[in-house]
Amino acid sequence: MLDDNTSLELADLFKVLGDKTRIKLLSLLASEDELCVCDIAESLKMGQSAISHQLRVLRAARLVKFRKAGKEAFYSLDDDHVLILMHMGLDHVQEH
Known part of the structure; x- marks a missing residue:
């Protein structure tokens, strides 16, 4: 059984991953x-500011560096x- 702190950290990770x-x-x-941010923004057809915000969230969750x-x-x-x-998710x- 997971302790409260570990459960909270895992739930927070899944919250970060819960955004398309x-x-x-x-x-x-x-x-x-x-x-770079400019290439990511171009690929995702989004503004650099929006991409920077999402990258900050991902960096805080230690998913990107x-x-x-x-x-x-x-x-x-x-x-x-x-x-x-990513692969496991x-x-x-895709499993049916």
Whole structure:
């Protein structure tokens, strides 16, 4: 049985993953090594401000990381656990 703190952290993670824009963003990053905000915004047909907001949420949940290169920030998935979560969730929803 999970303790209260662990249960809360897991519930918070699933809340972050419960947004279709963030899922699309993670899926895009899963197919690329890393992308800048402008490339993500163009691919998802959204404004850079909206993308930056979603990236902040994903970064706070430790699902994405970034590196600075001059004035640009390049984002990528934080680690292989994110890919595993995505693949397992996708397998589950595609199972009939």
